[in-house]
Amino acid sequence: MSSPVKISFKSFIKIDRRKKEAIYMQIVYQFINAVKSNLLEQGDQLPGSRKIATELQVHRQTVIAALEELQEQGWVKMQANLGTFVKNPEIYSKQNEVKKTFQQPPKKASYHFRKEFILDSPLDEHQEKFYFTDGTPDARVISTEELGRFYSSVMRRKKNQSTVFNTDKSKLFFKNQLSYYLNLSRGFHLSRDYLLPITSLEQVHSILARLLINSGDMVLVEEYSYFLSNMIFNQAGAQIKTTPIDAEGMDVEYIRKHFKPGEIRFVYLNTRSQYPTTKTLSEQRRKQLLRLAKAYDFIIIENDIDFEFSILNKKESLLSLDGADRVIYIGSFGRFLNPGFQMNFIIAAEDFLEEAAKYLNVYGKPDIMMKKALGELIHQGDIHRYQRKSKKVIAERKEGFAKLLDLYFKNQITFEVPDSGLAFWIQFKKFFSLTELQKKAKEKELFIPRICLYQDKKIRALRLGFAHFNQQEMETAIETLAQAYLEVLDKN
DSSP states (O other): OOOBOOSOGGGTOOOOTTSSSOHHHHHHHHHHHHHHTTSSOTTOEEOOHHHHHHHHTSOHHHHHHHHHHHHHHTSEEEETTTEEEEOOHHHHHHHHHHHOOOOOOOSSOSSOOOOOGGGOOOOOOOOOSEEOOSSOOOTTSSOHHHHHHHHHHHHHHHHHOSSOOOHHHHHHHHHHHHHHHHHHHHOOOOOGGGEEEESOHHHHHHHHHHHHOOTTOEEEEESSOOHHHHHHHHHTTOEEEEEOEETTEEOHHHHHHHOOTTOOSEEEEOSSSOTTTOOOOOHHHHHHHHHHHHHHTOEEEEEOTTGGGOSOOOSOOHHHHHTTSSEEEEEEEOTTSOGGGOEEEEEOOHHHHHHHHHGGGGGOOOOHHHHHHHHHHHHTTHHHHHHHHHHHHHHHHHHHHHHHHHHHHGGGEEOOOOSSSSEEEEEESSOOOHHHHHHHHHHTTEEOOGGGEEESSSOEEEEEEOTTOOHHHHHHHHHHHHHHHHHHHHHO
């Protein structure tokens, strides 16, 4: 060990008793500066606390307090019976940086964790310029810049407010506006207390699963049906059972014949545009299902997210017929807008929604500014203008898509122009592999997702979205699909 440094502490520590800063902290800061400037070096031994106190003309306890603080920060090391030594943590840190290079995490974890194969997503990534979807809108139709005007306006008002921004008031403003809009557009007579806005459809289904499903509960869905809801319900422990569908939608009589009262937890269906076939549940079956729900004591979850893409809107929802006694209603707001401006919601009994709202805390803080902007969109009436424009474009594209299918496939397929939704259900007359069609289309730079393919002993069908294409893109996609189809047939 080296002997104590001979440099005078008074040469680098100046005590100013006029400062409000504690004297021991003045010693600490100036000591650290001395180490950084190499006046004191790594390993230098310091004089005893009495000697330092005498030199600086301060109480010994002040020096001891300074040394303890320096040790806490890593600038000195006090060793019993040996003395106090200078440390420079910055040198140590730099040496570590040189010695230790960052290592990437391993590909496989060294610890056990739960794996949920049920939650494996069927969604595919792709690089192709042209692609089909299972039915999505075109975000280009309504200008994002125009929508941004509402958000910017809210942000400017918040900036100019001198008081704290009232988040509760903003939530109520949006709920008031949304209930007004739903009452106007869907014929409801709805108070905001029976409405819960939720950002994503995944969150909607996850909350419903948490509130309604116990392990082993039986849940009925339509044949084929929507993979997302099935995946979430299954993961929650539900037994998923399917019911047949025909031209009138879900076969309600099948439920009466094959199940017993009290056996079913809930029935999940899209009454307006069944996924994937786009069939609409008939008026007679709507009433029949409501009667059966009461007799068999089960809940109905009505998915009506395609309402905004329905041309006729004449058929009443189960919610309208039932008054939310047995029905939990799922809807969407602004699906024709940019995804960042879309919202989903649940309509149900008030106490049920109070419990559902608790789960929103799990998903982080809501975007209050966005809800305020959406409320303004309704309040100022622009939402109606955007919806009219969107409906016009969708109607034109739907008609164009049907004509192109007739032109390129002639008598090779069967389909009906859907009343609602953004997709066609196309069934092929000849037997062939849809997977081969998918591969052949991919070779031609056209992507068809797995979720659009439906093939078993009974059917060979595609659910093809049309609304995300403009006219030129649509023509290219269908022509390419037809070419791929003919090549697959020739190969067979």
